Amino acid sequence: MKKILVIDDEHIVRVSCQRTLTPEGFEVIIASSGSEGLELLEKGPVDLVLLDLKMPDMDGVEVLNEIKAKWPDTNVMMVTGYSSVETAVKTLKLGALNYIEKPFTPETLLTAVNEVFKS
Amino acid sequence: MKNIFRDPRKSLAAKLIIAIGLLMVVGSFIFWFSILHKQEKDIMSIAVNYGGSFIDYVKRRTSFSMLTDHRAVIQQTLEDISMAEGVERVRIFDHDGNISYSTDRPSVGSSVDRDTLACRGCHVEAKSDFQLLSERKTWSVYKDSLGFTALKLVEPIRNEITCYTSDCHVHPQEQKILGFIEADMSLALLDKAKFKQGLALTAYVLVFFLAISVALGIILWKIVSKPVTELTLGMGKVAEGDFNYSVPIKSMDEIGVLTSTFNSMIKDIKAARDQRELWTQTLEAEIAKQTEEIQKTHASLLQTEKLASLGRMAAGVAHEINNPLTGVVTFSHLMLQRVPPDSLDAEDLKVIIEQADRCSKIIRNLLTFSRATPSEKGEINVNNVLSRTIYMVKNQEKFHNIKFNTSIDDTQFISDGDPSQFQQICLNMFLNAADAMNGRGEITVATRKITENGKNYVETEFTDTGSGIKQEDMEKLFEPFFTTKPVDKGTGLGLSVSHGIVKHLGGEIKVSSTVGKGTSFFVRLPLKEQRT
Numbered sequence: 001m002k003k004i005l006v007i008d009d010e011h012i013v014r015v016s017c018q019r020t021l022t023p024e025g026f027e028v029i030i031a032s033s034g035s036e037g038l039e040l041l042e043k044g045p046v047d048l049v050l051l052d053l054k055m056p057d058m059d060g061v062e063v064l065n066e067i068k069a070k071w072p073d074t075n076v077m078m079v080t081g082y083s084s085v086e087t088a089v090k091t092l093k094l095g096a097l098n099y100i101e102k103p104f105t106p107e108t109l110l111t112a113v114n115e116v117f118k119s
Numbered sequence: 120m121k122n123i124f125r126d127p128r129k130s131l132a133a134k135l136i137i138a139i140g141l142l143m144v145v146g147s148f149i150f151w152f153s154i155l156h157k158q159e160k161d162i163m164s165i166a167v168n169y170g171g172s173f174i175d176y177v178k179r180r181t182s183f184s185m186l187t188d189h190r191a192v193i194q195q196t197l198e199d200i201s202m203a204e205g206v207e208r209v210r211i212f213d214h215d216g217n218i219s220y221s222t223d224r225p226s227v228g229s230s231v232d233r234d235t236l237a238c239r240g241c242h243v244e245a246k247s248d249f250q251l252l253s254e255r256k257t258w259s260v261y262k263d264s265l266g267f268t269a270l271k272l273v274e275p276i277r278n279e280i281t282c283y284t285s286d287c288h289v290h291p292q293e294q295k296i297l298g299f300i301e302a303d304m305s306l307a308l309l310d311k312a313k314f315k316q317g318l319a320l321t322a323y324v325l326v327f328f329l330a331i332s333v334a335l336g337i338i339l340w341k342i343v344s345k346p347v348t349e350l351t352l353g354m355g356k357v358a359e360g361d362f363n364y365s366v367p368i369k370s371m372d373e374i375g376v377l378t379s380t381f382n383s384m385i386k387d388i389k390a391a392r393d394q395r396e397l398w399t400q401t402l403e404a405e406i407a408k409q410t411e412e413i414q415k416t417h418a419s420l421l422q423t424e425k426l427a428s429l430g431r432m433a434a435g436v437a438h439e440i441n442n443p444l445t446g447v448v449t450f451s452h453l454m455l456q457r458v459p460p461d462s463l464d465a466e467d468l469k470v471i472i473e474q475a476d477r478c479s480k481i482i483r484n485l486l487t488f489s490r491a492t493p494s495e496k497g498e499i500n501v502n503n504v505l506s507r508t509i510y511m512v513k514n515q516e517k518f519h520n521i522k523f524n525t526s527i528d529d530t531q532f533i534s535d536g537d538p539s540q541f542q543q544i545c546l547n548m549f550l551n552a553a554d555a556m557n558g559r560g561e562i563t564v565a566t567r568k569i570t571e572n573g574k575n576y577v578e579t580e581f582t583d584t585g586s587g588i589k590q591e592d593m594e595k596l597f598e599p600f601f602t603t604k605p606v607d608k609g610t611g612l613g614l615s616v617s618h619g620i621v622k623h624l625g626g627e628i629k630v631s632s633t634v635g636k637g638t639s640f641f642v643r644l645p646l647k648e649q650r651t
Contacts (some may be wrong), residue, residue, distance in 0.1 A: 012445065015446070
């Protein structure tokens with residue numbers, strides 16, 4: 001079973017991801033901040049990290065750098081509001097695999113996640 | 120004339136008259152003096168001539184008596200002759216000065232004064248008999264006791280054969296000069312005539328002098344003083360500011376040239392002043408124009424600032440709404456999967472999803488307006504994008520009754536930017552035009568190159584024949600959510616989004632509209648290059 005970590009400060013986004021991905025056979029763990037997400041990663045590896053770009057304490061780019069420094073093989077997909085797509089594109093160069101824009105439909109999320117595991 | 124002599128130091132004519140007058144006085148005096156002197160000389164010459172004849176006459180009258188030695192007859196003859204007018208005295212004396220005969224009888228027998236003309240006419244020294252003057256003087260002029268001019272003439276009586284062969288044997292043959300005849304003649308009549316003539320001459324000279332002076336004065340007044348006074352008057356008027364004054368030119372002489380130079384100088388000054396006034400006016404107009412432009416720019420800056428802050432606010436709001444919207448979208452989709460496909464619940468959920476989509480679109484537009492949207496770096500080929508968009512909209516039902524007038528040629532206007540964003544602007548313009556015309560009318564599309572403040576732009580014109588925009592709506596045109604369309608028809612984001620994109624690309628949108636006639640939008644983008 002593939003393990004997915006969702007890092008987002010918004011409760012509703014975390015829940016949306018959980019409710020979309022769990023029925024599809026993914027194990028979803030959640031973190032409400034960048035530091036919490038990194039702590040969870042310390043405990044054990046995950047197959048994919050869904051990472052929000054805009055968060056209060058550590059923003060998505062910092063978290064991404066940390067993850068890529070410590071666990072370079074971890075897949076990371078960015079989740080972003082429309083306003084920060086340019087930053088999202090930048091993150092692709094930093095090692096993120098893909099990004100999806102909020103608000104996303106369950107279908108969009110599933111397609112993007114499956115795309116990661118297919119390759 | 121009065122002006123000339125009021126203050127001679129200040130009058131050119133007076134100076135000239137005085138100078139010429141002085142020259143004339145000197146000239147007249149020399150003339151007068153020369154004439155008088157010449158006259159006197161001529162008169163004297165004539166008098167001497169006549170005097171000579173008189174002595175010759177006396178000699179001939181007494182000659183016979185001399186030869187016959189009739190001494191009483193000689194004395195008588197002299198006395199007779201002296202009765203004639205003008206004859207003062209006649210005397211005959213020998214070489215030693217002893218008076219033999221005289222009209223003044225008591226002086227007979229006495230000696231003549233040694234300083235008299237008879238002696239001094241020939242001899243250097245009165246007592247020396249041998250020293251003679253080189254030129255003999257036979258006459259002299261003096262003043263008589265009454266103050267009149269008198270002429271004294273002396274003629275020697277030379278020894279001749281008849282003298283020393285005469286029976287009386289008074290004179291020996293060796294004696295060269297026997298004696299002298301001396302005559303004193305009064306020139307009183309000539310003096311009087313000369314005085315009268317002198318008087319007349321003086322009068323003539325004075326009259327001539329006066330006449331010349333007056334004539335000269337009048338001429339100078341006419342040709343110098345009057346024109347100079349007129350010129351001075353003209354200068355005074357000009358100094359007071361009357362630049363239209365022109366001094367009349369009455370002659371072609373130096374003063375005429377001076378006047379004409381003065382007139383043309385005034386004309387030049389007037390032209391220069393008029394030019395200066397014109398410049399001042401132009402400058403004022405320019406300042407007014409610049410002020411207006413500054414005010415416009417200021418208003419435009421305020422508007423831009425307002426739109427920018429609105430944009431920032433909209434971006435913030437949009438971003439925050441994205442999160443809850445994610446929940447709405449996710450859960451409505453999940454629910455839709457659980458309910459039976461044709462149930463009423465499914466229909467309701469579809470409405471929720473649809474409206475959530477609409478929200479999502481509004482947010483996208485808002486973020487575009489705030490320039491937060493991503494833009495592909497690329498080239499906008501303005502005419503290409505326009506043609507494509509026109510082709511696309513023409514087939515839409517909304518544009519079936521709209522005629523497109525396009526004046527787009529093969530020129531390729533290239534601008535930096537995302538072509539899809541420019542297409543979005545064009546599409547928005549066409550949709551607005553169609554709405555303004557209620558789907559019936561004409562849309563004119565044209566592109567052109569313009570240059571403003573040294574920069575080149577490609578300008579795309581969108582002109583419709585619609586209802587036009589009211590003046591009070593003009594200011595709010597680019598504000599987000601401002602719309603005149605019915606609530607469900609327009610979001611009020613089209614123009615603000617277009618504005619955001621164009622501003623981001625370094626261009627601008629201009630509008631001109633007449634209510635009831637239509638509206639023109641001019642979208643200007645910086646022109647990178649122009650290919651033909």
